[in-house]
Amino acid sequence: MSDTASAPKPTPEEAVNRAPGLSVRLKLTLSYAGFLMLAGGLLLAVVWVFLLRYVPDRMMIIPGSTDIPLSESVVFPIRSGLLHVFAPKAAAALAFLLVFGLVGGWLLAGWMLAPLNRITEATRVAASGSLAHRIRLSGRRDEFRELADAFDAMLGRLEAHVAEQQRFAANASHELRTPLAITKTLLDVARHDPDRDTGELIDRLRAVNTRAIDLTEALLVLSRADNRSFSSEHVDLSLVAEEATETLLPLAERHGVTIETSGDHSPTIGSPALLLQMATNLVHNAIVHNLPEDGSVWVTTETRPDAVVLTVENTGEKYDPPSVSTLVEPFQRGAERVRNDHGGVGLGLAIVRSIAHAHDGTLTLTPRGDGGLRVRVELPVRHAKVPPVGSSTVGS
Known part of the structure; x- marks a missing residue:
């Protein structure tokens, strides 16, 4: 073997070493x-x-x-x-x-x-x-001051991103640990109580396992959106919203919620699967976090000169602006973090925000005056020749 082939590759630290000048x-x-x-x-x-x-x-x-x-x-x-x-x-x-x-x-x-x-x-x-250190270079603006200000802004974003990732890792570890701990407890009970009804045990294990799978899949979707690891194609956002609504119609009927959809052709470019996931999460949250009975959900799409807009509104409890701003954080389920059979894993709006940002869009949450939320997603418009979609009303 030659000396070149046997020589170790330089480490990243060694690769940047240069001769003095x-x-x-x-x-x-x-x-x-x-x-x-x-x-x-x-x-x-x-x-x-x-x-x-x-x-x-x-x-x-x-x-x-x-x-x-x-x-x-x-x-x-x-x-x-x-x-x-x-x-x-x-x-x-x-x-x-x-x-x-x-x-x-x-x-x-x-x-x-x-x-x-x-x-x-x-x-x-x-x-x-x-990452807490800042330059804060004083004086009038010039090239050095602009570089220092840009560096300070980058450090601020990095510090916030690292803190967010640390919180996310801690929350994800906690959320994943919960179903595993429940599974271990159920198995220990079954081992020490062989006469226990195995059917009930299997049903509970299945529910816990399903929740763990849903959480893992949500984390994968969130990672995929953050990394922008998807191929883009022409998508009609109104058709995506209509498909998400039809899929969740049985859930809306069980909760006694009426869904109204309206909108015209809303062309954009992105991942059809991720955009469908985004719309599904929004409609799902609007159904689950609603009034106990006779709730309503409104799903609309519109096209502006520079953007297409998906708006999902729902009736429900009243929110104040500070609490609304925290709903997009991972594993936040409203003020009381309520768990139920359809409450999700606490990543719904976090996934929506990541998907919107991955498509160069924005997510805006505002409380409705008489209760509930208004969620708006704006994506860049991309014109394509697709027939317009009319309005429809579906519900219980």
Whole structure:
């Protein structure tokens, strides 16, 4: 086996190691000094050309015009004498510009790069795992301030995302642990009580197992939506809402809830399966969290110039705005987290929000004045030639 094939692959830390080089501050210093030297040299060259243009090469002194005897005439070389005087002065000036450029450039580069040093230090702090640190760079807006503000905003989003993921992991662990603990208890009871009715035990185990499966599938749907791991195609949101309503009609009849649907052709692009899951979750929540009897659900779709809108409203208990804002959090089932046979696993609206965001849409929850919720999902409009869907009313 060759040495190349047997050599271990570099780790990510080793892959970013680079040979030492000049610092940015030193590069800027040399650039400032070099530019200053170039400008000074050009200026001295212009002065020299100007002198050559207006100063003659040599000068003749006419006899009698000075103290020189009348019998003699003298010619003086003007340019060569001028060069002998000008060259040392020019060299001294360039030397001064070099020193001034290096010192001034070093100080100026350090002053200009000070914000970048703070950003670098904040990056190292964030890389160590501390996301609470912020740069908060003061001063008027410029490129460094915009970079610092963008970095602070990114840290804020990362900190919120990590906290949300930690809460989600804790809640998911708790929710998954509950059916497993119930299953263990039932099996222990059956083992210590062999005369117990096995039919009742099997029914309870089946119910607990079904709930665990539903929770696992909901987590998979949520992960799929968050990762946008789906293929997109043209979808009519009104047809999706109608299919979800028809599927849940038996559940609505058992709860004594009437569902009214209306809407026109609402074209968009996305995953038909995920959008159907989104609509199903909304209608399911509207049916389950409703009045004990004679409840109503309204499902409407509309098309705007820049978006298609799915709205699901239902009667029910009154909500205040703070409590409504928490309903989209995972494993939140209203104010009292009520469990029942059709209460779901607490991920319904969290899945709806993730699916909407995965399709570049928005989810808005507002309480109705006389009780219940109004949930609106807005998705980008994508026109496709599909016949419009009329209105219909279904219910108990």
